[in-house]
Structure formats: C-alpha cells, structure tokens
Amino acid sequence: MALLHRRPNPPRHSSYQRYKAYLREDFAYTCVYCGIHENEAGGPRYFSVEHYRPKSRFPALTTSYPNLLYACGVCNSYKGDDWPSDDPLTDGEGYLDPCEHDFDQHFEPGRDFRVAGKTTVADYMIRRMHLNRSMMRKIRRNRQEEAELHQQFVALVERNLNLLSAALGNAALLPQQQSELQQELDTLQAQLQRRTAAWNERWEPMFSMDDYR
Numbered sequence: 001m002a003l004l005h006r007r008p009n010p011p012r013h014s015s016y017q018r019y020k021a022y023l024r025e026d027f028a029y030t031c032v033y034c035g036i037h038e039n040e041a042g043g044p045r046y047f048s049v050e051h052y053r054p055k056s057r058f059p060a061l062t063t064s065y066p067n068l069l070y071a072c073g074v075c076n077s078y079k080g081d082d083w084p085s086d087d088p089l090t091d092g093e094g095y096l097d098p099c100e101h102d103f104d105q106h107f108e109p110g111r112d113f114r115v116a117g118k119t120t121v122a123d124y125m126i127r128r129m130h131l132n133r134s135m136m137r138k139i140r141r142n143r144q145e146e147a148e149l150h151q152q153f154v155a156l157v158e159r160n161l162n163l164l165s166a167a168l169g170n171a172a173l174l175p176q177q178q179s180e181l182q183q184e185l186d187t188l189q190a191q192l193q194r195r196t197a198a199w200n201e202r203w204e205p206m207f208s209m210d211d212y213r
C-alpha cells in the first residue's frame with residue numbers, strides 16, 4: 001500500500017480511545033500492518049488504537065493523533081511495547097510508520113500468500129508481528145479466490161447476454177420464443193447488476209462504532 005494519511009486536525013480528546021472513530025475512517029477500516037479489514041475480523045471491537053511509539057515509553061504521545069494508527073488486536077498485541085530503535089531504517093530493526101514510509105518500498109507479495117520483506121526492517125516487522133500467520137495467509141488466499149470467482153461469473157454472464165442478444169435478433173422467432181428469451185436476458189442482467197453492486201460494496205464497513213458502545 002502506498003503512503004497513508006491521517007486527517008490533519010481531529011477534535012482534541014483527553015482519552016486516546018475517543019480517536020478510534022476517526023482512525024478507522026482515516027485508515028479505511030483496515031489494519032495498517034497486516035491489512036486485515038474490519039469486515040474480515042468481526043468489526044471495530046477487534047481493532048485497537050495503536051500507538052506507533054508505545055505509550056509506555058512515550059507517555060507524552062498517548063493522545064497525540066500523529067502517533068496513532070488503526071491496527072487489529074493481534075498486530076497491536078504482538079508489537080506491544082517493543083521499540084528497539086528510533087531510526088529503524090538505519091538500524092534495520094524497529095517499526096515503520098505507514099504515514100511516513102511507503103510500505104510498497106519495503107514489502108511485496110511472497111510465495112504461498114506470504115508477504116515478503118524487501119528491507120531488513122520489513123523482515124523485522126514480519127517476524128515480530130507474525131505478518132504471515134496462518135489466518136492472514138488464508139485471508140489473502142480467500143481474497144484472491146473470490147476475485148477470480150467474481151471475474152469468472154462476470155465473464156460467463158456477459159457471454160450469455162451476448163448469445164441471448166444475438167438470438168433475439170433472429171427474425172424467424174415466434175412471439176412466444178422472443179418473450180422467453182427476453183425474460184431470460186432480463187433475469188441475467190439483473191443478476192449481474194446485483195452481484196456487481198455487492199462486489200463493489202464488499203469493503204463498505206458492516207459495523208458501526210455504536211454497535212460496541
């Protein structure tokens with residue numbers, strides 16, 4: 001993923017938990033580290049307000065919005081208080097901030113639905129946060145399979161729509177046959193529309209913060 005952005009001026013709150021509603025919007029309802037989406041994880045209750053610089057070591061940054069990220073509970077707990085370096089690029093260990101570092105420069109797709117490090121610090125993050133844990137590999141595989149299935153469905157329906165249109169152009173058709181073909185074509189077109197709408201909305205958040213207050 002390319003460089004991410006937080007909103008510049010959120011309202012000020014004395015509790016960092018209050019920022020969760022803004023963070024989930026700013027980071028597209030997705031864990032900034034492993035990439036799991038709220039809809040795959042069960043909603044915002046499985047996500048945490050992540051302190052890029054751990055609050056135990058940097059208490060002054062506990063409610064500083066530029067230090068906050070949106071992360072799933074698993075990545076958040078694996079990272080914990082670990083903070084080996086203030087300069088991870090030079091030291092080759094530590095954590096990259098997705099708002100400061102373009103993760104595409106550090107991570108790439110690997111074999112068998114793993115993510116692979118292009119840099120030493122990326123390898124450190126993969127190791128410490130278990131970014132190739134079996135659940136994430138399954139999720140990456142499911143995403144790919146679902147995308148392939150969707151593409152195959154669309155291609156199949158479009159082929160059939162073309163065949164039906166061509167058949168409807170046959171002047172020798174009886175009115176009864178014509179109406180049956182037209183009905184079939186309308187049904188297929190409606191199915192394609194419904195399926196495409198559902199596909200385009202698959203990353204719309206299914207959960208609201210109110211579900212968990």
Ligand SMILES: [Zn+2]
Pocket residue numbers: 031032033034035036071072073074075076
């Ligand atoms: Zn995560």
